[in-house]
Amino acid sequence: MGILSKYIGFGVPNFLAKLLIPHHQNNHHPWAIRHQSLLFFAVILVSIQSYSNLIIGKPGLLGYATNISVSEVIRLTNLERTTRGIPALTESSILDKGAQLKASDMFRDDYWAHFAPDGTSPWHFFSISGYKYSIAGENLAKNFQTSSGTVAGWMASKAGHRENLLNPAYNEIGVAVVDGVLLGEETTLVVQFLAKPVEYLAGTPVAGTSVGNKTTTPKETGKPVSIKDNLNLNNNEVNKKLAPVTPKETDSVSLTLEPINKTGVLSFSTLFAPVSNLNNAQKATLAILMLMISIFIVDSIIAFAHRRIRENSHSFLHASMLLILILVLVLQTKGFVI
Known part of the structure; x- marks a missing residue:
């Protein structure tokens, strides 16, 4: 204990030592894990959550408050691409409209799938929004709270x-973020459309782009166009539903399933995916819980190392319980993608 006492005396302010480290000046019981301090931590946690629910989470149709925006989803998507040397995507208002139509259809018909119960394909919403593509893909997400998540x-x-997100063949993107009730659950649905428009002959505009105040209408080249369906559906679903849903804008378009080469780069956002879906209040709660766990663990290690048995001391048990709370917090905010 002599080395620890010397460290406390010269390296760490006396107050912090009494607060965090078990030693003779605090009767080998850190102030931070005494009943009064634990009550203080509890009040702080309740205050953070109350502020989040009453102030940040503005009342509206849904009790499910999120912080997801179209612009941020597009920005983060492009960040994932450009950090790997893949060109950024350009936002298309037509694709935004198509994604909005798809989200509305999912809420109206109450389904969580790429294909509607009546067999309507994702490509139908590209078509009715006026977008003609040579390759297209769709990503869906629900129950997330943040754009980064x-x-x-x-x-x-x-x-x-x-x-899908890293496919270099795509050059345009459209996103819709819509709140609603899906399958009896209040949620935020995110629809991401990725595509490359049908190209004109040399020297002519690209489908879906604007020239002045007018939107160009693409002309057919008469050549078959292969469309890659990157939804990774099971084979039975593909066989049943791909055949009858050829896009209406051209009879020469065919749907095929082709794998895309996977990249081995692991991103920072992937490593911390569970935490990235937490809002600021939840991140603050997580930080406080982690601090408390650290104090309990340090207390347990020092007590064990010096063979000190303190009455009613259950630091390791408390740390384990707080760890369970953290797991519940993270799992409760888990989103889903298809």
Whole structure:
């Protein structure tokens, strides 16, 4: 204990030593884990959550408050691409409209899938919004609370969402963020459309772009166009539904399933995907819980190292319980992607 006492005396202010480290000046019981301090921590946590629910989470139709925006989802998507040397995507208002139509259709018909219950394909919403594509893909997400959490969820997915998002063949993007009730659950639905428009002959505009105040209408080249369906659906669903849903804008378009080469780069957002979906109040709660766990663990280690048995001391048990609370917090905010 002599080395620890010397460290306390010269390296750490006396107050912090009494607050955090068990030693003779605090009767080997840090102030930070005494009943009064634990009550203080509890009041802080309740205050943070109350502020989040009453002030930050503005009342509206839904009790499910999120911080997801179209612009931020697009920015983070492009950040994931450009850090890997893949060109950024350009936002298309037509694709935004198509994504909005898809989200509205999902809420109206109450389904969580790429294909509607009546067999309507994702490509139908590209078509009715007036977008003609040579390659297209769709990513869906729900129950996320932040834009970073949404993109991180796609990046962490092994079901093709990452490949969709990083596909260098795409050059345009459209996103819709819509609140509603889906399958009896209040949620925020995020629809991401990725595509490359059908190109004109040399020297002519690209489909879906604006010239002045007018939107160009693409002309057919008469050549078949292969469209890659990157939804990673199971084979039975593909066989049943791909055939009858050829886009209406051209009879020469065919849907094919082609794998995309996977990149081995692991992003920061992927590593911290669970935490990135927490809002600021939840991150503050997580930080306080982690601080308390650290204090309990330090107390347990020092007590064990010096064979000190303190009456009613259950620091390791308390740390374990707080760790369970953290797991519940993270799992409760877990989003889903398809």
